[in-house]
Amino acid sequence: MADKLEGTITNEQGRIDKVLSERLTSYSRSQIQQWLKEGLVVLNGQKVKANYQVKPDDHFIIHLPEEKPLEVEACDIPLDVVYQDQDVAVVNKPQGMVVHPSHGHPTHTLVNALLFHLDQLSGINGVIRPGIVHRIDKDTSGLLMVAKNDRSHTSLAQQLQDKTTLREYTALVHGNIPHQKGTITAPIGRSKTNRQMQDVVDDGKFAVTHFTVLERFADFTLIKLQLETGRTHQIRVHMKYIGYPIAGDPVYGPKRTLKGNGQFLHAGVLGFTHPTSGQWLTFEAPLPEVFKKTLDNLAKPIDF
Template sequence: MEQINVKINTETGRIDKVLSDLLKEHSRSQIQQWVKENHVKVNGEIIRSNYKVKAADEIVITIPEPEELDIQAENIPLEIVYEDDDVLVINKPQGMVVHPSAGHSHGTLVNALLYHIKDLSSINGVIRPGIVHRIDKDTSGLLMVAKNDHAHVALAEQLKDKTSLRKYVALVHGEISHDKGEINAPIGRSKNDRKMQAVIEGGKSAVTHFEVLERFEGFTLVQLQLETGRTHQIRVHMKYIGYPVAGDPLYGPRKTLKGNGQFLHAQMLGFKHPTTGQMMVFEAPLPELFEKTLDDLRNND
């Protein structure tokens, strides 16, 4: 097992924050997990996660051996938009779950990645190797995947610092009269239904920007840019302002357009390459069914 030794000089604060500032190659969430699993000792003693470091503290981190992946690799076709030694960009089809969970142990993006890609970052453990961020099962479009821990930390920091670019296209119910707007409303778990998120007092900060692309009878096509990345953020925010995403089984009306879930597509993804620092921007066309639905609306079919 690898060990990391850290001597505290003048740093103060919670141990996870101090260590993540000092050890740039390891994320704060990874350090929190090591503390939780008793892999971090201060002055020879196991500490709690809220421990505040003091001058002259001697910290030893014993990095555990990576767990053997017990998720089955599956030969599922993947649309790889870009790949190098550090990152992948995947165009995920609608209907594919990103990572295994209860009830979804097979057929996920992770199952496919394990088959097609030799190396993936280990920061998110055996269930979500390489996964830096996710999109919902019935949302299509672009995802970035990390092939090593250095890349994972760099990409995750960009998400945290709001410097990455994520633009979506959605077809929503109703005709939005203004051309653009910003939705700034906190999101948390719904008190009425644990499966749903909602705009609630005390929720996590969530900001979505939108711009109208095209209007139809009873519907509007919008482009949305995420400033934050809360669970179901676009779907919750659009429902909140009265324009739910068409086809959304959780947040939309029951009578809607025919499809396989919400008409929501992660169209554009941009980030600074974790090694070169070059800004990279990728774009994925709308799925065929999405395009056909728009054509039908244009023709009033």
């Protein structure tokens, strides 16, 4: 066996597979269910099934499986590697690139590029998501941390679970936000009316987003956002929920919006503790050119 993850249930309720997938956000629920089937999840010293209902003070240990040989094809795709050493890498993902292969995107993803440009990647998430600790949407640009071995992956995943990482985004939203700062606390889950979308729902996963206004334009507001949790489409769903959807968002925004290559959302700041040295590392990535040009155009005076 390689490394392990462990913790104690506090206020969580429900099935063990659901609770663990909510706590360990870098692992999918299906991955955790597979580990349960393989007997790699131990609760209070006993192996349990996926439908086990957790209780307060339950202690879990997950024995992470050994790395598996990678089978996804490496592709010579240009990639902005901001930083790398023997344990971790930080990459600046361009807008329009999918993070890992899926049924609709079998190749030319970030993972395919990582396999070409980096000498090694962690295998905890299997052959489809090597090195991937967290994700951003296809049409969101910006920084991602990548694990080059399982020990680093475990450390980074634990930091995400403990909410000790720094993840700041810049977004352009519709409307003028009147107040300077705000916090959105609203549970996110699959939409009851459209299963392809996420929404704020009563039985959703706990989600918190903080925002600060950077600049106001005639019909738009530029904001900085900081994530406390990492739910699917969290920023996009939360901003729509409070009435200020992200400009250019083809799913959660209005049909008539600014021209671009998708939502004006950029993961510009990333910070975490290095798994080996213990040093705090912070990285910044500039806004994409289309984002910069749009802001410049919005700032220009209107000719009458």
